[in-house]
Amino acid sequence: MQVELKAIQRDVGITFLFVTHDQEEALTLSDRVAVFNDGRIEQVGPAADVYEHPATAFVAGFVGTSNLLRDTDSQRVTGRTGTVGIRPERLLVLPDGxxxxxxxxxxxxxxxxxxxxxxxxxVVVALDGGGGDRVAAERF
Structure with a gap:
């Protein structure tokens, strides 16, 4: 149904304003997505940009699942300071060694x-090293 609605929108050349809490539906149907938090816009942009590059921790958690690494875990895992979000589908779980x-x-x-x-x-993984963060990965 989502693909059909997108085709109708494209063929007819009209604008849809679609309000939903279903993130997958929003990403599928939208050319642009606005994420609201407490009545205020947190981020507006193309669906792929909002998903791949969330502007805030709220957006990262609202649009899909995101691992938020903080402090020492962020530095150790990504080489960056502060809070860093990583989507589960971007992670690999490998055997030791x-x-x-x-x-x-x-x-x-x-x-x-x-x-x-x-x-x-x-897959839920408790990171070694004392930071206390757990990450979730997806495997197919």
């Missing part, structure tokens, strides 16, 4: 939970 693919960074941790969710499994 496996080579890290070129251009990627790694952090050691312990798998705490694996949740089967149909097309993906969600």
């Amino acid at each position: 496996a080579p890290v693919p070129g251009g990627r960074r790694s952090a050691r941790g312990t798998v705490r939970e694996v949740v089967y969710a149909g097309s993906v499994s969600r």
Whole structure:
């Protein structure tokens, strides 16, 4: 139905104003997305930009799932200070001692939970090193 609505919008050349809490539907149907928080706009932009480059921690958590790494974990895992968001689908879970693919960074941790969710499994990992952050990754 979403694909059909998008085709009708394109073919007829009209603007849809669509209000939803369903993030997948918003990303699928929208050329531009506005994320509101407490009646104020947090971010407006193309769906891919809002998802891939959230402007705030609220947007990162509202549009999909995001791991927010802070302080020492952020520095250790990404090389950047402050709070950094990483989407679960961007992470790989590798066995201990496996080579890290070129251009990627790694952090050691312990798998705490694996949740089967149909097309993906969600893996919760407690990072080693004392920062206390846990990350969730998806594997297919």
